[in-house]
Amino acid sequence: MENTEQRLSRLRGGGDPEAHNARTIAAMTRNPGCVRRAIMDAAGVDKPAVAAAVGHPTSIGRLSDFAVSRGISFETRVKSEGCAELLRLLREQLGLPVPQAHYEDLGSTGKGETVSGRYLRSKAMLDTAEQGTGTLFDHPLLRLSISGVWAYLEPDLVAFQLGEKFYVIEIKSFPVIDGVADASKVAASVTQSAVYVLALQSLLSEAGRDPGLVSHEVILVCPKDFSNQATATLVDVRKPLAALRRQLSRMDNIAALLHLLPANVTFDPELPAMELAQALTQASARYSPECLAACEMGSFCRAEAKGSTAILGRTVREDLGGVDAVSTALELATGRLQPTKDLLQAAHVLRLAQRMRTEALAR
Ligand code: SF4
Incomplete structure (x- = not known):
């Protein structure tokens, strides 16, 4: 009789589970009623490989070279000279009382430091940060447990401590034009920020501190109009945070989901296409058109749902x-x-x- 770990391993075809990132974790909240997705994510199945194997390759998560270089250049600009531009936005636009701020770069040292070692360094710095003055933590390494497996999150964010509170700052390269930004991009960024808030809360808990010290308001920084000037907005992430907690706890209870599948099913991407497609149908799906932008299996599930009102x-x-x-x-x-x-x-x-x-x- 297989235990849950062995069963999950067989579901993904052996090997290590796929690493999650803030985008993939945030996407888990988009269709919480879908058993197929919950099981594949909990098992760490390589969904892009499975989608390609059944003839429905996906481009989700792939950014164009232009989008990547635009994002890097905007982030570099906002963070240049010890985040001077960022501090100005915090003071002038959000009215935060930040006379001056320390700056801590928690990025990789590049000296053979392991991921868990780097996480511990971030944890130590955030735990012992001097209170009273603002401190900007650049590239802290956070982590979240997804179905019992640590997902390390290496965000392009700054965790900002002001007084007792920690704020997550998310820098995005999509523009805010006349005070309005693309609603779907804002929603995706807000949910990703909620992932970081949850991970920061988890870090403080591990350090024996109150997770309530992390603000439920995140600071979203984007280019203004068609310029390279930055603008900042405070966004409340309590709603996506609650959705995220619910979905992660559902996935933690993976044993209950596995009961919905026949015992011998595997989603091994190496299976012949017909066999793999047949295996996928064993896990019930809940397709909706939003899946196409949020889940790597979207094209397959749409074809499967053809002729249905879904x-x-x-x-x-x-x-x-x-x-x-x-x-x-x-x-x-x-x-x-x-x-x-x-x-x-x-x-x-x-x-x-x-x-x-x-x-x-x-x-
Ligand atoms: S694309 Fe398919 S597997 Fe993914 S959430 Fe939608 S229905 Fe579920």
Whole structure:
């Protein structure tokens, strides 16, 4: 009889689990009802390799060279001269009382330091930081436990201690134009910042300090308008933080999820494509169009969901509760199918929509 660890290893086809990062951890909250994703993430399955093996390669997580170099150049500018630009933003735009600040670079020493050694160095520095004056910690190494495995997070952020409080500062290269930024990019950045907040809270807990010292407000720094000037905003991350905690605790309880799968299933990317696709169908999915931007399995799951109302999005699926197939919806709308008692409400909505469409076309 396999224990949970052996079972997870077999699920991913042996080998080490895939390392998570802030983006992949943040993405776990996007579709918390999907068993397929929860199991694959908890087991550390190489989802891009699996997606490619079943004929649906993904480009999620891959940035263009231009986007990478723009991000690096903006971050370098904001942090130059001991983060002078950043300190100005904190004072002038956010009104934080920062007369001066210390600067600590916690980046890799490049002297054979291990990842866990570097994490311990970050922990020691953050734990013993002098209080009262502001301190900027550049590139601290944080970590989070994902299904019992440490995911080390090497963010491009600065953890800023002001008085007793720690703030997470996230530097992003997408622009804020006339005070407005791309909503999906802001949402993704806010959830990623929540990952760092959680990891910083975990670090303080490990150091025996109060995790409540980490502010639930993060500071998002972006380029302003079409310039290279920076602008800063305080964002409350309590909501994504709560969603993140729920999803991580669900994945910690992986044994309950594994009960939903036949014992011999594996998602080994080396399996023949048909066999692997068949194995994937053993774990129930909950596809919605948002999956395409949030999960490496999006294209596969969309193809699998073809012909179902799920492919039309959550709102349609909820409005048509109980009508799973598009063909059934069409038959109900046109009266070719008489609804059962539980489909009366959905049939009413569909017929109304059909009538409105017919009238609009006639006009
Ligand atoms: S793409 Fe598939 S596996 Fe990923 S969250 Fe959506 S339904 Fe689940």
